[in-house]
Amino acid sequence: MNSDDVSVLLVDDHAIWRGGVRSLLEDTEFAVVGEAASGEEALERVRELRPRLVLLDIRMAGGDGLDTLQALKREFPQTSVVMLTTYDNPTYMSRAVAGGAAGYLLKGVERDDLLTALRAVAGGESLLRPEDLSRSLRGVSENAAGSADLIEPLTDREQEVLRLLSTGMNNRDIAAVLFIAESTVKTHVEHIIGKLGVSDRVQAAVWAARHGLAPETA
Numbered sequence: 350m351n352s353d354d355v356s357v358l359l360v361d362d363h364a365i366w367r368g369g370v371r372s373l374l375e376d377t378e379f380a381v382v383g384e385a386a387s388g389e390e391a392l393e394r395v396r397e398l399r400p401r402l403v404l405l406d407i408r409m410a411g412g413d414g415l416d417t418l419q420a421l422k423r424e425f426p427q428t429s430v431v432m433l434t435t436y437d438n439p440t441y442m443s444r445a446v447a448g449g450a451a452g453y454l455l456k457g458v459e460r461d462d463l464l465t466a467l468r469a470v471a472g473g474e475s476l477l478r479p480e481d482l483s484r485s486l487r488g489v490s491e492n493a494a495g496s497a498d499l500i501e502p503l504t505d506r507e508q509e510v511l512r513l514l515s516t517g518m519n520n521r522d523i524a525a526v527l528f529i530a531e532s533t534v535k536t537h538v539e540h541i542i543g544k545l546g547v548s549d550r551v552q553a554a555v556w557a558a559r560h561g562l563a564p565e566t567a
Contacts, residue, residue: 354380355471358398360391360417361406361433366456370404370433373460379467386410388417395425402470405450407434407441415444422449422548429470429548433458439484446485451549452476473538475550479517482554486515489558501544508562510537515554515563 357379359367364386371381383398385391387409395403403421407414418430429451434441442453451470454463466476475482503511506527513523520538524531538550545556557563 351378351380354378355402355467356380356382356398356400357467358383358385358391358394358400358403360385360388360394360403360409360414362386362409366406370463373463377464378471379464388412388414388420391417392420392424395421395428399425399428401429402467403428403430404433405430407432407436407445415441415448418445418448418450422552426546426552427548431467431470431476439481442481443485443487446477446482446551447489447555449548449552449555451551453481470549473535473542473550474519475517475554477517477551482515482517482551486554486558486563489555503541503544507537507541507544510534511541511553511557511562512564514538514541514550515557517554 355378357374359370359381361367367384374381382400383394385394389412405414405418421428421430430449431452431454432445432450433454433456435456437455445453452466454466469476509527510523513526520531520534524534541553545553547553547556554563
């Protein structure tokens with residue numbers, strides 16, 4: 350594994366599926382460093398291996414993947430988790446986003462599409478279409494927490510970027526709205542993710558929804 354490679358943990362109770370994904374990722378920048386067949390084993394492997402990215406099934410014989418997702422994100426908030434499932438279910442997608450997932454992919458995805466999606470997550474981009482993100486955020490309730498839990502307060506500009514990011518806009522669109530360079534937006538997003546202590550822009554949007562910073566959705 351090279352220093353630039355993205356370490357990946359595969360979590361699914363079907364060994365054949367894990368082997369298939371492992372073969373899809375061969376000779377790419379995504380290095381499979383381990384596998385797990387249950388939620389409990391997944392937590393143990395993440396503690397041991399500290400992967401940057403976890404591909405996690407929803408339905409497993411050893412427990413519910415959405416519960417595993419929440420446990421993983423509580424203990425390792427900066428680890429990106431992508432759900433890879435057979436269930437094309439908006440409710441599952443919303444629960445996954447609220448629980449900490451960076452994205453939601455269906456099994457059977459083509460290799461090129463899988464790699465594009467994983468590269469997006471590794472690069473800090475969102476896998477969700479704006480309408481999917483908006484629908485998912487409707488299920489996220491605001492809580493009473495303020496910004497005291499921030500590592501460092503957000504600047505006014507970072508709050509503007511976060512609000513736009515929460516609508517599902519990409520960096521180019523945000524740059525056009527704010528009349529700033531796309532590279533500047535990328536830097537703001539990186540700072541926002543770091544200050545919020547989250548793993549990706551989807552979870553930054555969830556944080557914004559919970560703290561009343563996300564725009565109202567129709």
